Amino acid sequence: MKGCVFNDMNANENSARLPSQQEMKSSHKRKPNRLISEKSPYLQQHAYNPVDWYPWGEEAFQKAVKENKPIFLSIGYSTCHWCHVMEYESFEDEEVARILNENFVSIKVDREERPDLDNIYMAVCQAMTGSGGWPLNLFLTPEKKPFFAGTYFPKTERFGNPGFIAILQKISSLWQTNKESVIASSEQITKVLQSMAFTTPGEILTKETLKHAYEQLRDTFDTIYGGFGSSPKFPTPHNYTFLLRWWKRSNDPTALEMVEKTLERMGRGGMYDQLGGGFHRYSTDEYWLVPHFEKMLYDQALTAIAYTETYQATGKPYYADIVRGIFMYVLRDMTSPEGGFYSAEDADSEGVEGKFYVWTPDEVIKILGERDGKIFCDYYDVSREGNFEEKNILHVDKPLDAFAKLEGIQTEELQELLRTAREKLFAERQKRIHPHKDDKILTSWNGLMIAALARGAQALHAPEYAQAAVRATDFILNALHRKDGTLLRRYRSGEAAIPGYLDDYAYFVWGLIDLYEATFETKYLKTALELNKQMIENFWDEKGGGLFFGGKRNEQLIAQTKEIYDGATPSGNSVALFNMLRLGRVAGNPGLGKMADQIMKAFGETINQYPSGYTQFMCALDFALGPTKEIVIAGEPDQKDTQQILQEIGKRFLPRKVLLLNSLKDKSLGEIAGFVKEQKPIENKATVYICENYACKAPANEINKIIQLLDEP
Incomplete structure (x- = not known):
């Protein structure tokens, strides 16, 4: 079975022709189905299918109960190549539509709008088939309990993949003749699913865990072309940000060599858009040459962070140039008039992948x-x-x-x-005719992009990037931050909707912390603390520790999930852990440190089994193990000497730092971090106070002494 996560592993062999613009227009002569009223670009793509699609909701479930029909659930996203293929082959097909409409209640879900549903039902697919991807297709009882799952199905049997028509006929027959066994199977699957979120606090994570993660990555590293394994090769930027931290901690040159080889190969290959900037989704080969051409906002953000940190670690202009190329693309093509960032661009144009x-x-x-x-x-x-x-x-x-x-x-x-x-x-x-752009704005992915721009602004001394991050942040706070202090997930066409999930809170708080360090606007730090508190109240597991993906304000599904694996994007728990550690140091709040300890203990046993699968968590663990540098600059942000100090800090790789600016003109920081009140400029010069391992150095206001303190290991 094929899905967009493995999309086009053999691009020449597997690429299917998609409909032309004219062919797509002809389908719009049909009467639209219920998806026409949805805001999701993905659901709207299916609004003229002959399939009688429903959005996820009570209307569909009541129909399934009333008519005694199983549910066909199809999950995908608007820039997914194989989702397009299955639509053209099956969901646009009158014969397939007739079978679905007569025997099933069909529901379409945008995984980017409803990652909670995607997490649960993807876990089912992986457990049942050993793999996963998109489109994700499942069959459920009217009570939403799954009993059959798969990814891409061709209309009729092909390349050993069962045909979709045959599957529909088989399941329909089974439902009518042996419904009891189907329900029994669904109950068993649901019980297994419900047990997966339970964690038993256990093992302690140590420096040995970091070393083990490094050794696992080293052992699977492609020493010729960079990256890990053979093909397909995904960017997975947190692998490299972790390796940089291990290099900094251990002085092992191999760790840095792994990062540099990979990022240079990626930047020179077809994965990187050499004309327009930005990275495509992944490489279908081991050489980083032939990409899957879709562009995702989260990939731009995370790769920008990896290249920024590598520039700080090496000082090589090449990495800074790639960061500028990524930001050029995002600010040119992926930024809304209001300042928020769009989600993705398709791989296909005119029905052909990569043609653009x-x-x-x-x-x-x-x-x-x-x-x-x-x-x-x-x-x-x-x-x-x-x-x-x-x-x-x-x-x-x-x-x-x-x-x-x-x-x-x-x-x-x-x-x-x-x-x-x-x-x-x-x-x-x-x-040329451009690929389709998914123009919904997601709080979570915007948080990542805000963090990337804020870090780029500091490292490259480029205030225009901080300004772009401010615009996006202010947009999220105006459009997706509710009066009760909670977040919404998605904005499109003037509508903000869907209560935020763990990732929305964790990623956006990450962005706010980094934005504070780029602008020293205390309001962003204050909001980060408030949203972190909301996140704990809404998602914390009082019994087992850690954070659930869906919280008290989200729809209650057949099971809860706790994400910890750091895959294409880092898990909410990994990012939340790092945030709590940073905010605890900034605010002098030991309670946040204790909560961070509980997260590490909650997942310790799982992570120690295979730590290289949790590299964002390893970045947080590296911070927790210390030593950290707590840097307070006492001075005014527009002073020349303050700016000189900030440039020196920004160009250095200091992965375990927290940074505060104590301005005499702005007393609000003292309300958050009371310890800064006594840290004042000396001799009217911007003065740096550095504390490390709970011990403070003598304050310094001469640039050479400050540089010496920054460079101390």
Whole structure:
């Protein structure tokens, strides 16, 4: 079975032709189904299917009970290639629609709007089939209990995959002739599901846990091309932010080499959009050449953080350039007029995956001219044979200096030629039919992007990134922050809806903490503490410790889940743990530290079994084990000496720091962190107070002494 998580592992073999724009328009002659009233772009994509779709809700469940029909539940998202394929093959098909409409109640769910449903039913699919992905398709009893699951099904049997029509007929027959066994099976599956959220507080996590995680990553590292394993290769940026922390702690050069090899290969490969900036979803091969072309907001945020930290660790401009490219893409193409960030861009345009991004030599030479076009094609490996379905994904496999020497031109001249060429080709590419953009705004993913921009602003000394983060934050606080202090998850077309999940709180608090450190606006720190408190009240498991994914204000489903695995995105528990540790130090609140200890104990046994599966959690553990640097600058933010200190801090990799600015003009920080009240400028100079391991150094206001204190291990 195939799903978008494994989408296009063999792109040439498995890519299915999707309908053209004209074909899609013809389907709109039909009467729309109930999804036409939904805000989700994914649900609206299915609004003209002949399938009698329902959104998740009581109307569908009551119909299933009244008519004694099982539920067909299909979960996906708007930029998922194989979701599009299954729609075109099956959900647009009159025969399939007739079988579904006669025998089932069909429900469509956008996994990005309802990750709670996706978490539960994906766990079922993985348990039943050994794998998962999207589209995620399940059959449930009218009480929402699952009894059959899978991912992509072709309309009829193909490549060993069972045909969807045959599955529908088989399940319909089983429901009518042996319903009791189906219900018994669903009850058993649900009991297993309900048991999965229970945690038994146990093992202690130590420095040995960090070492074990590092060794597991090292043992699966691809020493030739970077990344882990063979193919497909996912970016998983928290693997690299953890490796940087292990390098900082252990001084093991191999850890840094693993990070640099991977991030350089990723940035030079087809995974990175060489013209427009930003990263595609993942690489279908081990070389980072042929990507799955969709672009997700969370990937931009997390990879930007990894490249920013690697720039801080190495000082190499290459990594900073990639960060700028990511932000250029997000601020140009993924930012709403109100300042929030959109969710994703599709892999497909005109029904073909990657068509928007690929080139032929003739196209390049026509735009750039014979000489420049040939140089560009040679540098970016654009050939007559092509590297992707007879066309070319731009990528760099030659060192710039060596290539310039080969061409007989100066490196600076070559850089300028390539820069101008990229601008011309990008302008031409803009005239093409663009991939679909999922323009919903999610609180959680915006939190990640806010954190990334805030960190980039500090490391690159680029206040425009902090300004973009402020705009997004203020939008979330105005549009998705309710009067009772809780968060909503999704905004689209003027409507904010769906009570926030753990990730919405944890990721947004992360963004607020980093935004405070970039702007020193105390209101963001205050809001972070308030939302962290709301999160604990809403999601904390009083019995087993840790945080549930869905809370008291969310719909109560057949089971609760606790996410801890750090996959494509870090788990809410991992991020919440890190937030609590940071906020505890900032506010001098030992209660948050104790709660962080409970989270680590709650998941200790699970994590010690395979710590490299929890690398964001390992980043938090690294902070917890210390030593931390608590840095307070006593001075005014617009003073020249304050700015000089901030530049020195920003360009350094200090993963276990917390940073506060105590301004005499703003007394509000003292209300949160009372210990700063006595930390004042000395001799009217911006003065740095650094405490480490619960011991404070002598205050310093000379830049050389401050640099010495920052660089102490």
